[in-house]
Every structure is written in C-alpha cells, then in structure tokens.
Amino acid sequence: MTDFDLHIHGKYSGGVSPEMKIPVIAEEASKKGLDIVGTGDILNPKWLHHVKEETEQRDGYLERDGVRFVPTTEVEDEDRIHHLIIFPDLEAVEEAYRDFQKLSDDIRREGRPRIKACGEKIVEIAKKHDCLIGPCHAFTPYTAIYGHKDSLKECYGEQTGKLDFLELGLSADSGMASKISDHDDLIFLSNSDAHSPWPHRLGREFNRAELESESFEGLKKLFNGDSGSMELNVGLDPREGKYHCSACNSCHQKYSLEEAKGFDWSCQECSGTIKKGVKDRIEELSDREPGYGVDYLHLPPLAKIIQLTVGHSSPTTKTVQRKWESFNEKFGEEASILIDEEIDNLSKVDEEVAESIRKFREDEIVMIPGGGGEYGERILPENREEKQNIIEENRPEIKCRYRHE
Numbered sequence: 348m349t350d351f352d353l354h355i356h357g358k359y360s361g362g363v364s365p366e367m368k369i370p371v372i373a374e375e376a377s378k379k380g381l382d383i384v385g386t387g388d389i390l391n392p393k394w395l396h397h398v399k400e401e402t403e404q405r406d407g408y409l410e411r412d413g414v415r416f417v418p419t420t421e422v423e424d425e426d427r428i429h430h431l432i433i434f435p436d437l438e439a440v441e442e443a444y445r446d447f448q449k450l451s452d453d454i455r456r457e458g459r460p461r462i463k464a465c466g467e468k469i470v471e472i473a474k475k476h477d478c479l480i481g482p483c484h485a486f487t488p489y490t491a492i493y494g495h496k497d498s499l500k501e502c503y504g505e506q507t508g509k510l511d512f513l514e515l516g517l518s519a520d521s522g523m524a525s526k527i528s529d530h531d532d533l534i535f536l537s538n539s540d541a542h543s544p545w546p547h548r549l550g551r552e553f554n555r556a557e558l559e560s561e562s563f564e565g566l567k568k569l570f571n572g573d574s575g576s577m578e579l580n581v582g583l584d585p586r587e588g589k590y591h592c593s594a595c596n597s598c599h600q601k602y603s604l605e606e607a608k609g610f611d612w613s614c615q616e617c618s619g620t621i622k623k624g625v626k627d628r629i630e631e632l633s634d635r636e637p638g639y640g641v642d643y644l645h646l647p648p649l650a651k652i653i654q655l656t657v658g659h660s661s662p663t664t665k666t667v668q669r670k671w672e673s674f675n676e677k678f679g680e681e682a683s684i685l686i687d688e689e690i691d692n693l694s695k696v697d698e699e700v701a702e703s704i705r706k707f708r709e710d711e712i713v714m715i716p717g718g719g720g721e722y723g724e725r726i727l728p729e730n731r732e733e734k735q736n737i738i739e740e741n742r743p744e745i746k747c748r749y750r751h752e
C-alpha cells in the first residue's frame with residue numbers, strides 16, 4: 348500500500364513556515380507514514396533549485412531519505428480557480444515553465460503563480476507536457492471551481508475529458524462529491540495543502556492506493572484506470588470546515604438552504620449576510636444520491652486527537668508533543684497508528700488516547716458543523732448515552748437549521 352499527499356507548499360510561498368524545506372518535509376513525512384509527497388511550488392525557480400539540491404533524481408521520482416517526491420504545483424487561473432498539476436520529471440517542469448511564464452507576472456516570486464488564462468487553456472498546456480491535472484479543493488467557496496462555476500465543463504470546456512482527478516479539499520469528502528455524476532470518471536484525492544511540516548498539517552489528509560510502482564508512472568496508471576486501485580481517502584470530517592453549513596457571516600447562526608432562500612440570505616438574528624455552505628452548494632449541483640465506492644475515513648491527525656483528549660487549546664503544547672512522540676517511538680508511522688494498529692496495543696502507550704482513537708474509528712464522536720467562517724467543533728462523549736444527550740441539545744445546530752425560540 349502507498350500513502351501519499353500531493354498538495355503542499357514550500358517555504359518561498361506566502362504564509363508558509365520557513366521549516367517547509369525538503370529535508371524537514373522528508374523527515375516528517377516518514378514519521379507520518381507518507382511514501383510519496385508532492386514537492387509543491389515547483390514552478391518557482393528558487394524552490395526548484397532547492398528541490399534539485401536536496402533530492403536525488405531517480406527514474407520517475409525524486410528521493411530524499413527514503414521518501415519519494417513527485418514535482419507538483421498549484422496554479423491560480425484568471426477566474427481565481429486553483430488547479431493542481433503533477434509533472435513527470437524536472438525536464439517537463441522546465442519546459443512547462445516556458446509556456447506558463449508568458450502568461451504570468453508573478454511566476455518568479457510566487458509559489459502558486461497566477462496564470463492569465465482559463466482552466467481550459469491551463470489543461471491544454473499541462474497535457475502538452477504530459478502532466479496530470481485536476482481542480483484543487485473543488486468546493487471551497489472562494490478560490491475553487493464550484494465557487495465560480497456550475498460544472499466542470501464551464502471551467503475546462505473541450506479539455507474536461509482530459510482531467511485526471513478532483514481534489515476534495517478539507518470541506519468535502521467523497522460521499523459529497525459523488526452526488527455529482529460529472530465526477531464519475533475522476534479519482535478523488537484528499538491532500539493536505541500543508542503550509543507547515545508538523546504532523547497536524549502535513550498529511551492531515553492523505554490517500555492510500557495500490558500502485559504498480561511508487562512513481563509518477565504508477566500515479567498516472569492509477570488515474571487512467573490502467574493499473575493499481577484507490578483504496579482509501581483519509582481526512583477531516585467535512586463538517587469541521589468553516590463553510591460547511593449555510594450560516595451568518597457575523598453571528599454564525601446556521602440556516603438550511605430553504606430557510607436561507609426564504610430569508611433572502613439575510614440573517615434573522617443580526618443584520619449579517621448568510622454565506623452559502625459547501626453542503627448546500629453541493630445540494631444545488633447534485634443530480635443524484637451519493638454513489639462512490641472508495642471509503643473515506645474521517646480521521647483528524649493524531650496530534651489533534653491527543654489535544655482533544657487532554658483538553659489543550661493547541662496541538663503543539665509540550666504534553667501533546669510528548670504523547671505524540673511516545674506513540675511514534677513505539678509504533679512508528681502515524682498512518683498505521685490511526686488506521687491499522689489494534690486499540691489494545693495502543694492502550695499500552697496511553698489508554699485515554701487509545702480510547703479516543705477507537706471513538707474516532709467507530710464514529711462515536713459528535714460533530715457540531717461549522718459555517719459562516721466558524722470552524723466546526725468535535726465533542727468526544729464519555730459514552731453512548733452522553734452522545735445521545737449532546738445530539739438532543741444541539742439538534743438544530745447539527746442539522747444546520749435556524750433555531751426558533
């Protein structure tokens with residue numbers, strides 16, 4: 348099995364940790380259990396130079412300390428829609444750079460360059476250089492395809508059939524995305540979009556697949572359906588996202604789609620505007636019931652689970668870090684701790700954390716969804732009875748409805 352995360356950003360991008368450099372990413376990726384990581388930002392000349400210096404070029408991938416990298420970048424098109432491009436090798440990067448450079452003012456300094464072209468043209472260029480391409484975090488409201496367009500075709504035109512995948516993003520999962528039949532031919536990816544290398548960021552979402560080879564070629568064959576198989580998407584619960592429900596931008600009061608339309612998107616509690624949630628956006632675009640076969644495992648990173656268990660405000664406190672390290676020392680890769688290791692074994696390191704992992708695996712948590720720019724909240728009930736009580740108390744919130752007094 349191969350675990351991979353194909354969307355990250357390097358240290359030269361805005362808002363990115365200076366620790367996002369190849370040796371640190373490789374070290375953290377192997378702790379996390381990622382076998383393949385996208386380099387991110389590979390069209391940026393400084394980052395390209397850094398990647399060349401810090402990795403060994405092999406046939407179909409780059410290598411650093413046992414972790415394989417494939418060259419990737421995110422680009423923004425003229426409609427502010429983001430696309431993810433995966434390159435076969437660094438020669439293809441340099442050739443594609445010449446084409447993209449003519450259409451961009453900021454490609455020399457940005458990690459995610461702005462390309463003055465539409466999605467269709469960008470796919471055309473990517474395909475000319477044998478790249479793989481698809482939309483990034485497809486459902487986020489501001490910089491993604493469904494924030495601006497109603498269908499793949501509206502963005503990609505004649506090139507729609509050439510898309511290789513669709514990245515779900517933190518606010519959607521495969522069940523939600525499969526309500527749109529246009530997506531039937533596409534592999535769904537769950538990537539982290541990490542801006543820092545720490546284990547609650549890098550690989551906070553990742554993919555698990557059977558690949559013929561752990562290389563660009565292996566990924567290409569998987570996306571084309573020629574060999575290999577997609578096994579699992581692992582990522583955050585979409586209800587945690589800031590824009591899951593339709594909700595007021597100021598006071599975060601939640602509304603169902605019908606209620607919001609009825610109130611003309613104006614909040615009944617304050618004078619705020621109701622922002623349409625991802626759930627309702629997908630509902631509008633949906634043309635059938637969910638029908639996707641690959642499992643989506645809703646699991647936050649281990650550091651987040653520990654944080655929630657010990658009741659700290661951040662996943663980077665010393666206690667959280669120490670517990671994370673003791674799991675890492677005993678069991679190695681985080682991916683297998685979260686997904687594969689027996690709970691009884693995990694209990695030997697820390698009973699409470701092991702119990703929390705079990706609750707997450709068996710979906711015994713309560714999720715109060717986010718909306719209107721406010722993140723959702725996870726609650727870990729003591730037992731099933733408490734879970735039921737929490738659900739009763741928060742019913743309108745959980746259902747994303749307006750609470751009438």
Ligand SMILES: [Zn+2]
Binds near residue numbers: 421429483484490
């Ligand atoms: Zn993006």
Ligand SMILES: [Zn+2]
Binds near residue numbers: 421
């Ligand atoms: Zn990104």
Ligand SMILES: [Zn+2]
Binds near residue numbers: 598600619
């Ligand atoms: Zn309001």
